[in-house]
Amino acid sequence: MPRTDSQPRTKVAILGAGRGGTALLDLLHQIQAIEIVGITDRNPNAAGLQRARELQVPVYQRLGDLVSNHGINVVMDVTGDPALGRSLPQLVPSGTDILSGSASRLLWELVQHESMLQAELLHAEKLAGVGSFAAGIAHDINNPLQLILGLAENLLEEQDLDAVHAQAAEIIEAVKRTTAICRDLTSYSRRASACHEAAVPVNAKLEEALKIARYAVALHDIDIRRSYHPDAVVTGNPDELLHVFVNLITNAVQAMEHGGVLTLESDVTDAGTVVRVSDTGTGIPPDLLGQIFEPFFTTKPPGKGTGLGLYNIKNVIHHMHGTIGVESHVGRGSTFSLTFPDAAADRSVHA
Amino acid sequence: MSEFKSGFFVGGESCNGRVLIVDDEADIRKVVRMTLQKAGYEVLEAENGEKAIEVINTGENRLLLDVIICDIRMPKVNGIEAIAYFRKNYPRVPLLVLTGFPDTDMATSLLREGVLDYLVKPVEGEKLKAAVARAMEQRQLAPL
Helix, strand or coil: CCCCCCCCCEEEEEECCCHHHHHHHHHHHCCCCEEEEEEECCCCCCHHHHHHHHCCCCEECCHHHHHCCCCCCEEEECCCCHHHHHHHHHHCCCCCEEECHHHHHHHHHHHHHHHHHHHHHHHHHHHHHHHCCHHHHHHHHHHHHHHHHHHHHHHCCCCCHHHHHHHHHHHHHHHHHHHHHHHHHHHHHCCCCCCCCEEEEHHHHHHHHHHHHHHHCCCCCEEEEEECCCCCEEEECHHHHHHHHHHHHHHHHHCCCCCEEEEEEEEEECCEEEEEEECCCCCCCHHHHCCCCCCCCCCCCCCCCCCCHHHHHHHHHHHCCCEEEEEEECCCEEEEEEEECCCCCCCCECC | CCCCCCCEEECCEEECEEEEEECCCHHHHHHHHHHHHHCCEEEEEECCHHHHHHHHCCCCHHHHCCEEEECCCCCCCCHHHHHHHHHHHCCCCCEEEEECCCCHHHHHHHHHCCCCEEEECCCCHHHHHHHHHHHHHHHHHCCC
């Protein structure tokens, strides 16, 4: 993704790639004003090192190599090792700030708080989106109700027994159609359960998302094309992933006010499982591309968008150790690509 | 039936007037047709705004179409666009909106643009017939 910043970024080194280091990495990586120049840990199998490789953050085997150059502004020591804390000032060049000991513990608390806020934000944004479903829900409830009312009124006068039977059967079918709405939406609007990770079949999730997105956006002028890989499976929270897909589909359709083609793709490549959502809509101007994943950035009129959709999507994808990218051409459309490193192959599949 | 008050003859049948129902749902067109035919109206159907514009521009419909009942959320040419077209090109044909979505702002702006009534589904047959009868009265007050 192109970056649009003009100010120099704060260069940060992370020491320690355990729980704290990983969380810090995930958080700082999302902040455009910060450049993570590298991470290191005494344990070569530390979780944060793997995560760093996924995010293309340099991993250093030796602490000295990391902190000694690069013009680092801040060294963040989250090893919790008091001895390192004492020796660090001698290791880093003068002028480099060090965060360690209780200062880094404070930072850890802030990171924890931030992650809780992100979960809250995700839910709040989802519920704000449900408000835009009103028109679609009204359409799907009131049309069958009109049919039911019309047929029932007709039945009051109908003399022909066959016609009575046929119309009663139609009423029953119309009632059944309306029950689908509650089923779709109650499962969507519930809070994503925090620890619920599973192998999620991508294609089925995309289809489920399409069903929900049609409450928010009218799909009747949209030509929907699918290109699915049968084995596309990713590991993550199914509710959060559904939310991601609903959001991407909704955005894509909203970019095509006068109709167009929505393409949903899944693929299994060497890089992992790839999901793409493409539209043939207005496209995103190059000068805005760098901002679209930032919180509260929106091109929609006031009251129409929270500016949190893509920001939340990016957070969810990062938690799933995936990456998100966008390619866009003004007047031709946009493609959002999600790449998930292959990790789900040996897990059982849950819908 | 009491609705037969200003009947004239089209194709040899007694007819209270010619009504066009524009809705993307075939079910809606069917029940509206059922209700209005029983009240003596001839009912034409269109599944979206584009088709509706085609229908009104076809043959004698230019002159003989009395009332248009139009949905809002439809493919191709939607209700808002179709209504703007009808108001501009056929200002004497009364328009009724029949929509699934009760939207006060939209209703206000449509009524201001000359839509006669904004009906929210599900609407009872009696209410629909009354709205069409009122539209017919207006139609007769505004000669060709």
